[in-house]
Amino acid sequence: MRQRSLVILTSVLTTGALTLTACGSRDDDSKGGDSKTTVVIGVDAPLTGQNSATGLGIQYGVQIAVDDANKKNLVPGVTFKVKALDDKAVPATGQQNATALVADDSVLGVVGPLNSGVATQMQQVFDTAHLVEISPSNTAPELTQGKNWQTSKSRPYKSYFRTATTDALQGGFAADYAYNTLKKKKVFVVDDKQTYGAGLAKLFSASYTKSGGKIVGTDHVNTGDKDFSTLVTKIKNSGAELLYYGGQYDEAQILSKQLKDAGAKIPLFGGDGIFSDTYIQTAGKDSEGDLATSVGVPVDTLPAAKAFISTYKAKKYPGDYGTYGGYSYDAATAIIKAIGEVVKDGDVPDDARQQIVNKVQGVKFDGIAGPVAFDEYGDTTNKQLTVYQVTAGKWKAVKSGTYDAG
Incomplete structure (x- = not known):
């Protein structure tokens, strides 16, 4: 979760040479002749071992959000993909994953991690890179309000948000x-x-x-x-x-x-x-x-989540969607909406990551698990x-x- 400019390789048809441009990887549409920029939403969660049932629920909650965004063409000129990394509920592994996600120029946002202890080792990595991170499950108050949150709240990292209350x-x-x-x-x-x-x-x-x-x-x-x-x-x-x-x-x-x-x-x-x-x-x-x-409230009682649950079951995705699946879907959607305000017609500005952080701060919409918005600390305003x-x-x-x- 650290800052980098996006670098892509574009084929120059007349010379066959390769040139560098700050746009993100573009894929030609063989049918229409158009090209789209590939933007990656990173996921960090325990996908094996300890806590993997809930970790997999996070991964596939994001996958469904990305598939929906592509199907609806929510961001013209962009195709979204998911890059999921397994932290095994180990803080040091989470930190390594954060570094790897930051190094991938196509990653413009990250959903995760599951565990608050893992988050403590990832936040600074992402913040230095101005790469937005939204956890659907972290609940330790100090992650958003600082170590002295009970007496003097102070937000430690501007790039960190969460859709779970504390x-x-x-x-x-x-x-x-x-x-x-x-x-x-x-x-x-x-x-x-x-x-x-x-x-x-x-x-x-x-x-x-x-x-x-x-x-x-x-x-x-x-x-x-x-x-x-x-x-x-x-x-x-x-x-x-x-x-x-x-x-x-x-x-x-x-x-x-x-x-x-x-x-x-x-x-x-x-x-x-x-x-x-x-x-x-x-x-x-x-x-x-x-x-x-x-x-929150039970996701299976929310009308907005019916299609999500139906898709999750139909695709036979592993893991437990009921714990954080809806919050993961909403976290990914918040990032996608912010990207839509920054990336126009597939063109990714050099400072896209920082702009996306700023846009996420002001995001507001009705998610499948409830209303999505963030306060001055990056905490969800949904306290249910x-x-x-x-x-x-x-x-x-x-x-x-x-x-x-x-």
């Missing part, structure tokens, strides 16, 4: 539901020590205790852990009525199963990191009654959140609304 709202929303709706007065809190998980758990705990609830124990796990027997014993002995987990579904799904198998019949409550069908498939019947918060509960083997929405973090 943990400052999600943690409080979950705490309010746990205390006031579920009437759970004693909670054990566990996190995976990662940027997203630890931050979400901290914000949940602060809001929960402020409401009057009691945190009866805390602990941490490592990503990749599979044996939680010692932790399960601690949770059982604590007298907790609820386990709140900050992290991803990979560990949570195993922890939930082991907790129930040990006789602790209390629900596990997590954030959007566990909101995946994969969680239910792995935890099985032991996931029944577990809860998760996620950004939803609590889901596993009911009869499926995630069922039980409450949607907003939360005032005060």
Whole structure:
């Protein structure tokens, strides 16, 4: 996500020589004799291994948006393509991917990453290159509002945006539901020590205790852990009525199963990191009654998303579209709309990347997952959140609304 001018090779018919021009790669249309500039939308997400179900949902959400843009000729003179890179949920790999995307002159925008921890290693790379980045899923507040966001908000990177709301709202929303709706007065809190998980758990705990609830124990796990027997014993002995987990579904799904198998019949409550069908498939019947918060409202209840869902299913794309697929589609669409204001008739200006960043800041439209617009920090203005509960083997929405973090 760093600055570069676009360089393409154009065939000069009279001499056969190659000349350099700042336009982007152009392909001849054999039928009409016209040519189009190829513009690439980059994607960074975990496409294999940890978190890959949600990562693939991001990739194919973007793919559908790009296919729609090409079909509708949204930007005359431009053909869009997707370049998806696998970060494996590893921050260092994400940074390498960011460098690779910046080096590709045809890339004019990037959707991703999935994980907030990966984002911390990518933001500066993209910002130096003035390459716009929109995450459909990052929720750590400091990514847009700075390390001291609770006392003094300051936007660290102008090129970074997100279509997901932050943990400052999600943690409080979950705490309010746990205390006031579920009437759970004693909670054990566990996190995976990662940027997203630890931050979400901290914000949940602060809001929960402020409401009057009691945190009866805390602990941490490592990503990749599979044996939680010692932790399960601690949770059982604590007298907790609820386990709140900050992290991803990979560990949570195993922890939930082991907790129930040990006789602790209390629900596990997590954030959007566990909101995946994969969680239910792995935890099985032991996931029944577990809860998760996620950004926005259920995508399958939104009329604007019907065509998207139909296409995703018809093409048999892998991954979970329900978590971030709609937000990925909208993120890609925001970039495409901005490109349409900068790239005219296929001509890409030398400072196209910087211009696109500026245009994304002012973008405003009705997306398939809700209204799309960004505030002065690059955060979405759509603050909707939803609590889901596993009911009869499926995630069922039980409450949607907003939360005032005060």
